[in-house]
Structure formats: structure tokens, C-alpha cells
Amino acid sequence: MEKFINFRSKPTPLNSANVDTDQIIPKQFLKRIERTGFGQFLFFDWRFHDDGSENPDFVLNMPEYKNSSILLAQDNFGCGSSREHAPWALRDYGFKVIISTSFADIFYNNSFKNGILPIVVDNDLLSKFFKFINDDSNYEMDINLNDQTIKDNLNNEFKFDVDAFRKKCLLEGLDDIALTLEHKKKIDIFEKNYLK
Amino acid sequence: MKKTLFDKIWDKHLVHEEDGKPSLLYIDLHLIHEVTSPQAFEGLRETKREVRRPNLTFATMDHNVPTLNRNNIDDPISAQQIETLIKNCEEFGIKLFDLNSPYQGIVHVIGPEQGLTKPGMTIVCGDSHTSTHGAFGSLAFGIGTSEVEHVLATQCLWQNKPKTFEVNVSGSRQKGVTAKDIILSIIGNIGTAGATGYVIEYRGEAISTLSMEQRMTICNMSIEGGARAGMISPDEITCEYLKDKPNMNNLKEMKKEWLEFASDEGATFDKTLSLDASKMSPQVSWGTSPGMVSGVDTRVPNPNTEEDPVKKKSLEDALEYMGLKADTDIKDIKLDTVFIGSCTNSRIEDLIAASKVFKGKKVASSVNAIIVPGSQLVKYQAEKLGLDKIFKDAGCEWRESGCSMCLAMNPDKLSPGERCASTSNRNFEGRQGKGGRTHLVSPIMAAAAAINGRFVDVREYDIDLGDY
Ligand code: SF4
Numbered sequence: 001m002e003k004f005i006n007f008r009s010k011p012t013p014l015n016s017a018n019v020d021t022d023q024i025i026p027k028q029f030l031k032r033i034e035r036t037g038f039g040q041f042l043f044f045d046w047r048f049h050d051d052g053s054e055n056p057d058f059v060l061n062m063p064e065y066k067n068s069s070i071l072l073a074q075d076n077f078g079c080g081s082s083r084e085h086a087p088w089a090l091r092d093y094g095f096k097v098i099i100s101t102s103f104a105d106i107f108y109n110n111s112f113k114n115g116i117l118p119i120v121v122d123n124d125l126l127s128k129f130f131k132f133i134n135d136d137s138n139y140e141m142d143i144n145l146n147d148q149t150i151k152d153n154l155n156n157e158f159k160f161d162v163d164a165f166r167k168k169c170l171l172e173g174l175d176d177i178a179l180t181l182e183h184k185k186k187i188d189i190f191e192k193n194y195l196k
Numbered sequence: 197m198k199k200t201l202f203d204k205i206w207d208k209h210l211v212h213e214e215d216g217k218p219s220l221l222y223i224d225l226h227l228i229h230e231v232t233s234p235q236a237f238e239g240l241r242e243t244k245r246e247v248r249r250p251n252l253t254f255a256t257m258d259h260n261v262p263t264l265n266r267n268n269i270d271d272p273i274s275a276q277q278i279e280t281l282i283k284n285c286e287e288f289g290i291k292l293f294d295l296n297s298p299y300q301g302i303v304h305v306i307g308p309e310q311g312l313t314k315p316g317m318t319i320v321c322g323d324s325h326t327s328t329h330g331a332f333g334s335l336a337f338g339i340g341t342s343e344v345e346h347v348l349a350t351q352c353l354w355q356n357k358p359k360t361f362e363v364n365v366s367g368s369r370q371k372g373v374t375a376k377d378i379i380l381s382i383i384g385n386i387g388t389a390g391a392t393g394y395v396i397e398y399r400g401e402a403i404s405t406l407s408m409e410q411r412m413t414i415c416n417m418s419i420e421g422g423a424r425a426g427m428i429s430p431d432e433i434t435c436e437y438l439k440d441k442p443n444m445n446n447l448k449e450m451k452k453e454w455l456e457f458a459s460d461e462g463a464t465f466d467k468t469l470s471l472d473a474s475k476m477s478p479q480v481s482w483g484t485s486p487g488m489v490s491g492v493d494t495r496v497p498n499p500n501t502e503e504d505p506v507k508k509k510s511l512e513d514a515l516e517y518m519g520l521k522a523d524t525d526i527k528d529i530k531l532d533t534v535f536i537g538s539c540t541n542s543r544i545e546d547l548i549a550a551s552k553v554f555k556g557k558k559v560a561s562s563v564n565a566i567i568v569p570g571s572q573l574v575k576y577q578a579e580k581l582g583l584d585k586i587f588k589d590a591g592c593e594w595r596e597s598g599c600s601m602c603l604a605m606n607p608d609k610l611s612p613g614e615r616c617a618s619t620s621n622r623n624f625e626g627r628q629g630k631g632g633r634t635h636l637v638s639p640i641m642a643a644a645a646a647i648n649g650r651f652v653d654v655r656e657y658d659i660d661l662g663d664y
Contacts, residue, residue, distance in 0.1 A: 017510050018388055018485050022624045027605045031260065031273035033234035033280050035341075045626050050612075074506055076389040079422065079485075080624060081603075082324040083232065084340035102389055105424050106324060110340035163356070165217045176342065177245070180350045183212050183220060187352055190211045190222060 002115050003173035006144045007096065011070040013133050014059055019073055020080030021107060025089040038085055039092030064137040072129050073100045077118075078107025087114040097143050099150075101126050112166045113176065117145060119160045145171060198460040201429045202360050202395050205335040205457065209318045211352055218354040224317040226253040226347050227303050228290070230260065230281040231605070232322030236345035237284040248351045250289040254312060257281055257295060258302045260605040263568050263595035266295055274606070288348070301571020301597045304328040304539040308412065309573055311441030315430035315454035320347060325539050325621065326425075327418040331411035332438075333430035333457050335395070338419065358424045361394035362465035365402040367474035372655035374549075374664060375410035376541060376619070376638035378402060379417045380479035380489045385471065388487040391423035394467065397459060398428050402473035407663060408437040409543040416540045417621050420486040429458035478654055480526050481623045481636040483514035488623070489636065490526070492653045498522035517625055518633050519613065527651050529635070530562070531617050533610060534646035535628070536639050537568030537595075538602035538620035544577045546619070546639040549664040551583045553643035553657060559591035560649030566593040566608065568600040592646070604629045617645040640664070 029041040046058045054061045071090070077100040078086060087110045090098070098111065099119045111118045121129075132154065133139045142151040145167060150158045168174070180187075199207075212220040228236075233255070240247070247253065260274040269275040278295075285292040293300045299310060304325055307313040313329045319336035320326060322344045329336035339353065347353055363382055383390075396418050403414065411428050418426025435451045438444060477491035488511075490497070499511035499522060515522060520529070536542070536550055547569065559565045567587050569575040575597055578584055584594045601608040602620040610616055610632025619642050620627075623634035637645065640661065644654045 015509070016513070017506055020485070020622075020624045022603075022622070022627050026626060026630070027603050030231050030605065031271075031277050033238070033277060035235045035238075045630055076392070076422070079388055080324065080622060082322060082338035082340055084235075084322075084342060087340075102392060104389070104422060105392060106338055106340060110342065113340065113342040176354065177243070177346050177349050180220065180346065180352060180354070186212050187220075187222075187350065191351070194222060 001113070001173045001175060004096070004115055004117060004145050004170040006142065006146070007069065008140055008142045009067070009069040010065065010137070010140045011072045011099065011129060011133050012059055012065040012068040013130050014071055014073045015130065017074035018076045018079055021078055021083050021086040022080055024078070024086040025083065030083060030085055035088055036092060038089035039094070042089040042093045067094070069094050070097045070099065070141055070143065071095050072126070072133065073098060074126070075101045077103050079104040082106045084110045084114070087111045087116050091116055099126065099129065112170060115170065115173070117143070117162070117170060119150070119162070121158070121160065125158060198463040200360055200459040200463045200465060201333055201397055201427055201457055202335060203463070205316055205318060206357065208316070218356045220352050221318055221355050222352055223320055223347050224252065225307070225312055225319040227307055227319070227321035227326070228253060228255045228344060229303050229321070229323065230257045230277045232341050233284065233344055234277060234280045235341050236348060237288065239345040240288070240348060245349045247288045247290065247348045252351060253290050253348065254293070255281060255285050255290050256293040256300055256303050256306055259599045259603065261295060261598040262606050263598050263600045263608060266596050270607070298572050298576070301573065302539045302542065302599055304416065305543060305570035305574065308332065308408070309441070309571060311438065311443040314438065315434060316457040320353060324419045325416050327423065328412050328416040328539055330415040330418065330425050330427035331408060332434055333427060333454065335425055335427065337425040358393055358395045359466035361391055361396045361423065362468040363396050363398050364400040364468065364470045365398065365473050366400045366470065367402055367472040368405070369402060369473045369476065370655060371661060372478055372640065372657065373473070373476050374638040374640065375406055375413040377476055377479045378473060379414045380481065380486070380636060381476045382471065383417065383421045383486050384479070384489040386421050386469065388420060388485050389422040391418070391421040394423055396421070396423045396426045397465070398426060403428060404431060407545060408433060409545045410664070412543070413540055417486065420621060430454045431458065478638060478641050480641065480651055481634070482518065482520060482526065483511070484517050484623055484625050485514070486621065486623060486636060488514055492526050492641065492651055494526060496520050496522060496524040496526065519615070527653065530615070530650045531645050532563065532614045533616040534563055534565040534642050535568070535601040535616055535618040535620065536566070536642050537570070537600050539570060540621045541619035541639045542568060542570030542574065544574050545664060547574065547578050547583050548581070549661055550639040550643040551586045552659045552661060553640050553654070554590040554592065554647070555586050557590055557647045559646045562649050563646050565591065565646040566595060566601065568595045569597045571597045601628050603627060617642045617651070
């Protein structure tokens with residue numbers, strides 16, 4: 001996995017709650033057998049009209065957000081299907097951070113495994129972020145995972161929480177399986193007693 | 197110390213724990229299917245890793261198989277996924293229930309059918325409805341593809357310990373109110389993120405009196421309330437169901453072990469909710485998330501009564517997508533399609549109950565009704581009972597098993613604007629086909645809707661549904 005590095009970007013304000021993984025990546029694109037190339041299909045039904053043309057009203061298509069790598073979303077982002085294609089599509093499109101008031105469990109897990117940092121903030125702070133970017137499309141955030149801070153170009157600084165273990169994995173780009181295999185002896189012993 | 201079912205399973209499967217880190221759990225049963233596994237096998241190949249315990253993993257193909265003419269898959273990409281699964285299972289030595297197997301079916305239907313699912317187990321699958329297996333008193337949950345690869349390579353999984361949530365459903369159901377209506381009521385009550393971070397244990401009289409198949413319907417939709425998993429303590433009903441399933445040696449000894457997993461009397465949970473089943477009516481979802489649901493005897497809500505701006509907008513968006521006006525009587529909603537199937541409601545009891553509603557009746561001329569059994573075994577059982585004939589006489593289509601219109605990855609899909617009463621578990625935008633409109637209901641509500649061309653209150657039907 002790629003290491004997570006600090007960066008600066010404007011956030012894309014996706015003003016919808018309960019965005020499910022069927023919206024993030026519709027099922028007709030789940031048939032690939034690779035992990036890459038899903039970005040083109042991200043939010044497909046919202047991003048494109050039936051004739052294949054871009055829907056200019058959808059936030060990802062607005063020119064000011066084209067290069068954003070931070071997604072702001074309302075509550076319960078990533079609910080529904082367990083498809084890891086959702087974080088694959090977000091990552092491939094260029095999103096590295098998602099900020100919401102809550103995430104669905106499996107999506108939250110899947111994000112870390114793909115180098116995406118999901119940040120949980122409270123309702124007031126999320127509303128503030130939406131307001132800042134809606135008031136001024138030059139609004140930008142600096143994400144620093146090591147310090148667990150979001151600094152912005154209005155000179156605000158906000159702290160966020162992240163589980164220490166997951167933080168380490170993101171920062172160092174650690175492979176989960178390699179980590180587990182460090183415990184191979186323990187697994188062997190457990191299994192010997194357990195499988196009898 | 198008094199322990200819950202969850203605590204007992206968790207403790208038994210702990211391989212390694214350390215402060216401030218997730219715990220490493222041993223996995224007893226791993227189920228895989230064609231959509232979420234190819235990249236996991238690819239990962240193993242790239243890193244030259246083996247499957248640690250091939251005999252603890254079972255595979256089937258269900259998500260994109262056609263339910264008509266299944267030996268001829270037109271979509272080349274679906275065909276490739278299915279081919280890939282066959283190749284991967286061969287290469288890594290994994291048992292596969294393929295399209296020619298009499299036991300093929302939806303992954304969550306065949307696990308219990310084949311006696312693979314048992315009390316006290318840890319069960320994972322790259323599919324969120326793995327929670328279904330919790331009905332047997334197992335800890336069963338959905339995982340992503342990286343985790344599928346992890347389980348293949350190590351037979352273990354890192355997990356942060358979830359909290360426990362007791363959902364206590366007391367009282368007895370009115371006739372016509374089914375397990376599906378109980379779980380929809382629960383989700384309507386707690387909301388789609390109401391159980392995020394928790395494992396639910398369903399308890400109480402209205403749960404313990406349910407058959408195993410209905411318990412599976414309840415646990416199946418736990419994920420729709422945000423829960424990591426849903427479970428029910430094993431009891432005599434559990435053991436009775438399992439006794440003639442394949443792979444049951446030493447039944448007497450196993451039974452004793454199974455029953456010990458049940459939550460101890462007086463064990464405490466992190467959170468509790470109590471509901472009364474006798475007050476529930478048959479449920480119909482009217483929006484685009486499973487929490488947007490209400491009784492068939494009510495009306496579509498009015499966004500103007502909602503003060504919270506985010507919720508109000510969600511309501512407005514949902515009604516717009518669903519093509520519904522605020523305050524419409526649920527019984528005035530007309531249907532184009534009826535789908536009876538999916539891992540929520542496609543087992544034999546579901547089909548028997550639906551057939552009782554269809555018997556001697558005709559599907560409304562404006563409605564297209566399709567019935568998709570959960571597995572080939574269910575199909576066989578249904579045909580032995582003559583249910584296929586009842587369905588076909590009523591004007592329904594009778595299909596081969598698979599996920600079908602639950603997620604429309606195969607050719608069974610809704611067209612834009614088409615309105616469907618569906619026994620599946622998700623009513624998200626586009627779930628059953630782009631622009632399609634889904635109303636989640638029980639199999640008997642779906643059958644009654646098919647006959648009437650609109651929703652009706654199935655409590656008014658004078659039929660003997662037995663324990664269903
Ligand atoms: S029937 Fe539907 S919910 Fe169940 S496994 Fe298949 S696609 Fe998923």
C-alpha cells in the first residue's frame with residue numbers, strides 16, 4: 001500500500017446523507033477482476049446523464065472541484081454493500097480523505113486498507129466545513145495525519161481522532177497480511193489446539 | 197462472569213490481543229462468490245501466498261448468474277468473472293458449488309442448507325448480508341476484498357471489538373405480520389446508522405418463537421441498521437433445524453456445545469431497545485433507504501413536517517426519486533413489478549407462504565411477477581410441493597436460483613421509473629436497475645400486491661399461514 005502523505009486541497013461538498021456504496025460505484029462496474037480503473041465509474045449515475053454526457057449540476061463535475069482530494073459528505077457515508085470497489089473507485093479518482101459525521105463499518109475498514117483516511121467530525125464542525133467551502137470556493141484544507149490536524153486557509157486548526165494502529169498502517173503503508181504473518185507461530189499454536 | 201453469546205464466541209476465537217490494537221480472530225468458515233473474490237486471489241498470486249486452510253473456504257456463484265437459460269451467459273464480463281472463480285477454486289483447492297451443482301444458490305442460503313453454518317462459529321464472506329448466518333448463534337459478518345485475501349492467507353482477521361446491542365422484541369405477532377415486518381420495524385425505529393459499531397442480539401418472545409428461516413430474515417437485514425452483525429442465541433429450534441443437515445456427526449455432543457453458547461441469563465449489553473411485536477403492522481418502504489419505512493395502514497410522510505434541514509432534504513430527494521407525493525395512502529401505490537427472492541426471503545417457508553396467497557388467484561394484468569428461489573435445493577423442494585404450478589397458474593414467472601433482481605447484476609432489472617414490490621433488503625437508488633423504484637415488503641405482502649396491482653393490507657386475507 002502507498003504511504004499516506006500530508007497534502008493540501010479544497011474539499012468537495014457532497015451534500016447528501018446515507019450515500020451508499022451502490023451510488024459510489026454502481027453494480028454494472030463490479031465485474032472487473034482488477035483493483036484499478038474504477039475511478040472513471042465513481043458516482044456514475046450522478047455524474048453522467050443517460051446519453052453519457054456529464055451532469056454539470058453534480059458537484060464532482062463543477063470545474064472548481066475537479067482536482068480536489070478531500071470529500072465532504074453528510075452522515076452515514078458508505079452504507080450498504082461491502083464492495084471494496086467503493087474505496088477503489090474513490091482512490092482511483094483521486095480522493096484521499098473523506099470527512100463525515102459517521103461512516104458505515106465495512107466501508108470505514110475498507111478505506112484504511114486502501115490508503116484513504118476517513119475522518120469523523122461532529123455535526124457542528126461538518127456544517128462549518130460545508131459553509132466555508134460554499135461561501136468561498138477557494139477554501140482549502142491541509143491534512144496532517146501525523147499531527148491529526150486539519151488546518152485551513154482561514155487559519156483555523158482542528159484536531160481529529162484516529163485509531164493509533166490504523167494511523168501507523170496508513171503512514172507506513174503497511175501490508176496487513178505481512179503484519180499478521182509476524183504472528184504466524186501464534187496462529188499455528190492456536191490452530192493446533194483448536195482444530196484438534 | 198455472565199457472558200453474552202457475542203462475548204463467548206469472541207473469547208473462544210481470540211488468537212492474539214494487544215492494548216490499543218485490533219484483535220486477531222480465528223475464522224471458522226469463509227464463504228466466497230464471484231464478485232468480491234477475484235482481486236483477492238490475484239493478490240495471493242502476486243505475493244506468492246497460499247491459502248492457509250482451503251477446506252474452511254467454500255465458494256458459489258450467485259450474484260451475476262442468469263435465472264433463465266443459465267448455461268448461456270450473454271454478458272462476456274459476467275462470464276469472465278464466473279470463469280475466474282472456477283479457475284481460482286481449482287488452483288487453490290477450494291470446494292465450489294458451481295452452476296451445475298444441485299446445491300448452487302445464494303451464498304447465504306446454501307451455507308445453512310449444507311450444514312456449514314453452525315452455532316458458535318465465526319463466519320465471514322465478502323458480502324454484507326453475511327449477518328444472515330447469525331441466526332444460528334454464530335458471529336457472522338461481511339468483509340471487503342482485502343480482508344477476503346487476508347482470511348485466505350491467514351484464516352484470521354483483525355477486528356476492533358464491537359459493542360453489544362440487545363434488541364428485545366416482546367409480544368406475539370398479528371397474523372400477516374412476518375419476520376420481515378419485524379426487522380423493517382426495527383430499522384425504521386433505530387435508523388440506518390442506529391447500530392453502527394454494534395453487534396445486535398435479537399431476543400424476546402417474538403424472536404425465540406420464530407422458525408430458523410424467519411430468524412435468518414431478521415439477522416439478514418442487521419447491516420441495514422448499520423450493525424456489524426446480528427445474532428440470535430441458539431436453542432432447541434436451532435438444533436432441530438440442523439439435525440438432518442449434511443456434515444452433522446456427533447450430533448448429541450455438538451448440541452450440548454451449541455446450547456452453551458446462548459447468552460447467560462442476566463448478561464448485560466452496552467445498549468438495549470425494547471419493541472412490542474403485537475403493535476407492528478405489515479411494513480412497506482416508501483423511500484430510498486431501508487429506514488424509510490412505515491406500516492401499510494399509513495401514508496407517505498410529508499417533508500414539510502421535518503425540521504432538521506439534512507433530514508428534510510433526504511426526504512424530498514427520496515420522494516422525488518420514488519415518484520411519490522407526500523401524504524399518499526400507501527395502499528394507493530400501484531406496482532409494475534413484483535420480485536420474490538433474495539437472501540432475505542427466498543427460502544422454502546417464504547415460497548410456501550407466498551403460494552398460499554397466490555393460490556387460485558391471478559396476478560393483475562398490469563404486473564409482472566417473478567419468483568426466484570434462493571437455491572437449487574429450494575427450487576427442488578418447491579417443485580416437489582407443486583408450488584411452481586401455483587405460481588405459474590397465477591401468472592408468475594418461476595426462475596432458477598440466484599441473486600437476480602435483488603441487485604440486478606444479471607439480466608433481471610427494472611427500467612427507469614418502473615415500480616417494484618420486492619422481498620429483498622435494499623431500496624437504494626438504482627439498486628434494482630437505474631431509475632427503478634423499490635418498495636421493500638414481506639413475501640406475502642408482495643404476493644398480495646401482485647394480485648391487486650397495488651399494496652393491500654395482507655391482514656385482511658383469510659388464509660392460514662401457520663407459524664409464518
Ligand atoms: S441476494 Fe441480494 S443481498 Fe443477498 S447476497 Fe445476493 S445480492 Fe447480496
